[in-house]
Amino acid sequence: MSALLEGKRIYAAIITFIFVATFFVTFIMIRHHYELAVKQIIDENRSKARFFSMLMSEHQKAAISILESYAQRPLLIDAIKAKSLDRAIPHLRSLRERYAGTDALFITDPSGTLWANYPVDKTGYRRNLAYRDWYKGVSRSWQPYVSSVFRLIVLEKGLGIALSVPVFDRGGKVVGILSNAQRTSFFVNLLSEGMSGPEKEVFLLDQEGNIIYTDAVPYEGEIVKYPDERIRVKAVAGDSFDMEAEDAGEKGTTSYVSVAPLKGIGWSVIVAHDKDAALKTLYGHFVLTAATGFLIFLMLSVTLLYFRKEYKYRKARELLEAEAKYRSIFENAAEGIYQSTLDGRFTSANPAMAHILGYDSSEELMEGVTDIARQLYVNSTDRQQLIQRVEQHSVPSLIEVQLRRKDGRVIWTAANIRPVRDAAGNLVGLEGMIMDITERRHNEEQVRRQAKLLDAINRVLYETLQVSTEKDIAATCLDIALELTGSSIGFIGQVNAGGRFDTIAVNSPGWRLCHIPETHASVMIKDMVIRGIWGQVILRKQSLIVNDPLSHADCAGLPEDHPPLTSFLGTPLREGDDVIGMIAVANRDPGYTEDHKQDLEALSAVLVEAMRRKHIEMEMERLNKELERRIAERTAQLEAANKELEAFSYSVSHDLRAPLRSIDGFSRIVLEEYKDRLDDTGRHYLERVCRGVRQMELLIDDLLKLSRVTQVEKHDENIDLSGMVRAINEEQQRDNPDRAVEIVVQDGIVVRGDPRLMRDALENLINNAWKFTARTEQPAIEFVEMKKDGETVYFIKDNGVGFDMAYAHKLFGVFQRLHTTEEFPGTGVGLATVRRIIARHGGRIWAEGEVGKGAVFYFTLP
Amino acid sequence: MKEKIILLVEDNPDDVELTIRAFKKNNIANKIVVAKDGVEALDYLFCTGQYAGRDKKDMPVVVLLDLKLPRVDGMEVLKRIRGHETTKLIPVVILTSSKEEKDLINGYALGANSYVQKPVNFEQFSEAVKQLGLYWLVLNKIPEAVS
Numbered sequence A: 001m002s003a004l005l006e007g008k009r010i011y012a013a014i015i016t017f018i019f020v021a022t023f024f025v026t027f028i029m030i031r032h033h034y035e036l037a038v039k040q041i042i043d044e045n046r047s048k049a050r051f052f053s054m055l056m057s058e059h060q061k062a063a064i065s066i067l068e069s070y071a072q073r074p075l076l077i078d079a080i081k082a083k084s085l086d087r088a089i090p091h092l093r094s095l096r097e098r099y100a101g102t103d104a105l106f107i108t109d110p111s112g113t114l115w116a117n118y119p120v121d122k123t124g125y126r127r128n129l130a131y132r133d134w135y136k137g138v139s140r141s142w143q144p145y146v147s148s149v150f151r152l153i154v155l156e157k158g159l160g161i162a163l164s165v166p167v168f169d170r171g172g173k174v175v176g177i178l179s180n181a182q183r184t185s186f187f188v189n190l191l192s193e194g195m196s197g198p199e200k201e202v203f204l205l206d207q208e209g210n211i212i213y214t215d216a217v218p219y220e221g222e223i224v225k226y227p228d229e230r231i232r233v234k235a236v237a238g239d240s241f242d243m244e245a246e247d248a249g250e251k252g253t254t255s256y257v258s259v260a261p262l263k264g265i266g267w268s269v270i271v272a273h274d275k276d277a278a279l280k281t282l283y284g285h286f287v288l289t290a291a292t293g294f295l296i297f298l299m300l301s302v303t304l305l306y307f308r309k310e311y312k313y314r315k316a317r318e319l320l321e322a323e324a325k326y327r328s329i330f331e332n333a334a335e336g337i338y339q340s341t342l343d344g345r346f347t348s349a350n351p352a353m354a355h356i357l358g359y360d361s362s363e364e365l366m367e368g369v370t371d372i373a374r375q376l377y378v379n380s381t382d383r384q385q386l387i388q389r390v391e392q393h394s395v396p397s398l399i400e401v402q403l404r405r406k407d408g409r410v411i412w413t414a415a416n417i418r419p420v421r422d423a424a425g426n427l428v429g430l431e432g433m434i435m436d437i438t439e440r441r442h443n444e445e446q447v448r449r450q451a452k453l454l455d456a457i458n459r460v461l462y463e464t465l466q467v468s469t470e471k472d473i474a475a476t477c478l479d480i481a482l483e484l485t486g487s488s489i490g491f492i493g494q495v496n497a498g499g500r501f502d503t504i505a506v507n508s509p510g511w512r513l514c515h516i517p518e519t520h521a522s523v524m525i526k527d528m529v530i531r532g533i534w535g536q537v538i539l540r541k542q543s544l545i546v547n548d549p550l551s552h553a554d555c556a557g558l559p560e561d562h563p564p565l566t567s568f569l570g571t572p573l574r575e576g577d578d579v580i581g582m583i584a585v586a587n588r589d590p591g592y593t594e595d596h597k598q599d600l601e602a603l604s605a606v607l608v609e610a611m612r613r614k615h616i617e618m619e620m621e622r623l624n625k626e627l628e629r630r631i632a633e634r635t636a637q638l639e640a641a642n643k644e645l646e647a648f649s650y651s652v653s654h655d656l657r658a659p660l661r662s663i664d665g666f667s668r669i670v671l672e673e674y675k676d677r678l679d680d681t682g683r684h685y686l687e688r689v690c691r692g693v694r695q696m697e698l699l700i701d702d703l704l705k706l707s708r709v710t711q712v713e714k715h716d717e718n719i720d721l722s723g724m725v726r727a728i729n730e731e732q733q734r735d736n737p738d739r740a741v742e743i744v745v746q747d748g749i750v751v752r753g754d755p756r757l758m759r760d761a762l763e764n765l766i767n768n769a770w771k772f773t774a775r776t777e778q779p780a781i782e783f784v785e786m787k788k789d790g791e792t793v794y795f796i797k798d799n800g801v802g803f804d805m806a807y808a809h810k811l812f813g814v815f816q817r818l819h820t821t822e823e824f825p826g827t828g829v830g831l832a833t834v835r836r837i838i839a840r841h842g843g844r845i846w847a848e849g850e851v852g853k854g855a856v857f858y859f860t861l862p
Numbered sequence B: 001m002k003e004k005i006i007l008l009v010e011d012n013p014d015d016v017e018l019t020i021r022a023f024k025k026n027n028i029a030n031k032i033v034v035a036k037d038g039v040e041a042l043d044y045l046f047c048t049g050q051y052a053g054r055d056k057k058d059m060p061v062v063v064l065l066d067l068k069l070p071r072v073d074g075m076e077v078l079k080r081i082r083g084h085e086t087t088k089l090i091p092v093v094i095l096t097s098s099k100e101e102k103d104l105i106n107g108y109a110l111g112a113n114s115y116v117q118k119p120v121n122f123e124q125f126s127e128a129v130k131q132l133g134l135y136w137l138v139l140n141k142i143p144e145a146v147s
Helices: A002-071 A074-081 A085-098 A133-141 A184-191 A229-236 A275-332 A351-356 A362-368 A381-393 A438-466 A470-485 A508-513 A532-539 A594-673 A680-711 A721-735 A755-772 A805-810 A830-840 B013-025 B038-046 B074-083 B101-109 B122-139
Strands: A104-108 A114-118 A159-168 A174-183 A200-205 A211-214 A241-246 A254-261 A268-274 A336-341 A346-349 A397-404 A410-421 A427-436 A489-495 A501-506 A544-546 A568-575 A578-586 A717-720 A742-745 A750-753 A780-788 A791-798 A845-850 A854-860 B005-009 B031-035 B062-065 B092-096 B114-117
Touching: A002 A074, A002 A085, A002 A159, A002 A174, A002 A184, A002 A200, A002 A241, A002 A254, A002 A268, A002 A275, A074 A085, A074 A159, A074 A174, A085 A104, A085 A114, A133 A159, A133 A174, A159 A184, A174 A184, A184 A200, A184 A211, A200 A229, A229 A241, A229 A254, A229 A268, A254 A275, A268 A275, A336 A351, A346 A351, A346 A362, A351 A362, A351 A427, A381 A397, A381 A410, A381 A427, A410 A438, A438 A470, A438 A594, A470 A489, A470 A501, A470 A578, A470 A594, A532 A544, A532 A568, A532 A578, A544 A594, A568 A594, A578 A594, A594 A680, A594 B013, A594 B122, A680 A755, A680 A830, A717 A721, A717 A755, A721 A742, A721 A750, A721 A755, A721 A780, A750 A755, A755 A780, A755 A791, A755 A830, A755 A854, A805 A845, A830 A845, A830 A854, B005 B013, B005 B038, B013 B031, B013 B122, B031 B038, B038 B062, B038 B074, B062 B074, B062 B122, B074 B092, B074 B101, B092 B101, B092 B122, B101 B114, B114 B122
Parallel strands: A742 A780, B005 B031, B005 B062, B062 B092, B092 B114
Antiparallel strands: A104 A114, A104 A174, A159 A174, A200 A211, A200 A268, A241 A254, A254 A268, A336 A346, A336 A427, A397 A410, A410 A427, A489 A501, A489 A578, A544 A568, A568 A578, A717 A750, A780 A791, A791 A854, A845 A854
């Protein structure tokens, strides 16, 4: 409403402003036009006055010139000298004929006595006219003179003026005066130009301010002074000016007057223009301008009015639409929206509000609730506090409050409430929005509980890593269980092998309450009979909540000095289907709920897992230690065996040789020193002894090589196998210079391995090849690399005696020979050594052969 | 000129006999002192024990040293010879049945002048002893201080 009023005021102000503005503009325009018009009138008057003044002045000068030209005629001068009327008359006649402005011509003598005139009228002859103005004027210095107005005495009666020139003889002496009298009515010809209309008047004044001629009123024979003395005086003084004068004319009105003097004559021309008449034409223009201004004002006002109406209409429509929209929001909102009075009634409430509070409709809610604080608030003082808070802070307050529904159920709501005030600013009620957040609160509660539980579980698992025994875990877990459930005492125990109960953790406050001496406190209660309330947990294999333990059927009483039991919660520790123990907590102040039970069950599962892990961990640690001990033992054994073996090899190499040397040495000494006393058989036997010694030496050497393969440290490097095979062949060629063996060695076979070991292996193989081709006609030995099944295989091939594949498996065994020593010398250790070397390099060796055709030894080296 | 003594350190009497015979066979008639173990060899060299009264200046011109000896082994004997001022310049030839490379390296490392493996074959053995004698008794010049 106030906005509407405000709008009206603004509208009125705008209209007023437009009015004032158009009025002002119009006024300025009119005034400007008026001033322009007045100036124009004055300008026109002035130019007219000047024009007339100039015209008159020229006219008089011309007339005087004519008079002077006659006055200089010698004949006329003679006539005048002689005062001969007859001789003068023709000249006068001529003059009158020449000059139209001549009414009467007359001649006086220098003293002013008239003696001639034309047209001739002898009545005035001999009259002295020296009193006349013209005589005074011309005789003052004997100059031509234009007289002031006077009444004509000759001819027709009326007003006239006279032009007089002196007449001089040849000696410059004045002999007479020639005058021309002119009737003022003559000037109508000169002063009527552009002077039409009664509003314009022209006056011709003489030297004395008398009116010579005017077109306003015909002055018949009367000499009248110009009525406005102010103008007259200034005009006589010869001023040229413009002014606005009252009563200048005969009508008693105001006129614009312009005055222009006639130079050298002393006359003035006055042009007067009646103001009213002059401005009359302007009035129409003024009215038109004013009307236009008013029309503009009207148009602007009407346009404004139209737009205002349009605006108001649109506003109203928007308001209606918004109203409809908000009504819809109000009706359909999920949040409860309401307004209430301070004394506890609803003044409005939407359906959602009713729904939240358990009412069927808004109406039912508004009628049914007459005291909000008492009927709806669980804590009825809450509302008063809320009102105070809202009043103090004045801003919307977000609160969470418990309300009671119609059906008595208590719900949590979140409300956004702000004050409602009257026009004077007094608090009259509350309005706001509320939401049912019971579900959310419940969820939050659950989340908090879950978080607490997870934290507890984490702590148990963390502790598992920190502590060293299952008991420590149980103790920590008990602390956490007490904290989680808000209990003051508790224990954790296990069922022992005898079916009785051993506690493994009891919280110390519980112990202290029991007044058991510290020495006992460190000793857990063991081997208890499973009974009582707590026993039910194990016996029934399920969690148990007892919030009134003393009146419980299974209550078996309490031990001496046990703190009074107010509530109890027990949960079994399960491993598979078996119950292996339990957690018990007790004396939570308001008792235990299902939530606590679930939490403790979760914790118990974690505890079992943690203890199981710890158990496994401890077991693993024990086994590891055992394993380490065994490894150490075995290593020591191996080291000892190795040392022994080394010592053995050393002995073999050193000590076995010595007796051989003795046998060989002394046998030879005998053969040498006592050959005379030995027969052939004896010598043969001794030679057999020596041969045995040599074979034995070979065996010792080969066995030492074999044992060295496993003993020596392996130093891998890149080996040029091709080069190595060639070198070995060259050695063989040197040792067997009479043999011709065709050798084929593939170039560029490079492998990674221990060069000494590989040399031993290749020597064995190549020496064998040489050995077994000894009886072949065209012996050939080949060393080649090939690919087989993606693997690089090297082989040494000969075309020697070969072997029967049936014995192939025996080839690489120690002391295994396929030929006698007589056939081919050897110890049967070489190939065993080769196999060991290849095996030590991670490769394989095998052989193919055919009796009489040769043998191929293949080996791989990864 | 003093007699050029050869000190043969060898526990095996067979080897001792064979070695001496080989020297003789090859016309090497130097005096051969035999020490049956390391202790005896050291006693001789440093004039202690049973050799306490021996003239200290009478140092062997070469020591033939077996490695595997009772009581103090050959390597230890070599170490002691090289460690002592009066004996450190005496040529020492290791004469052993061992073909172990380890022994060879250790022997040279401790300052052995030569390393000879005793062959089983007597003819080869005899040849080796002959070469030894030729080199160490005839060709080799040793500083005067020692002899």
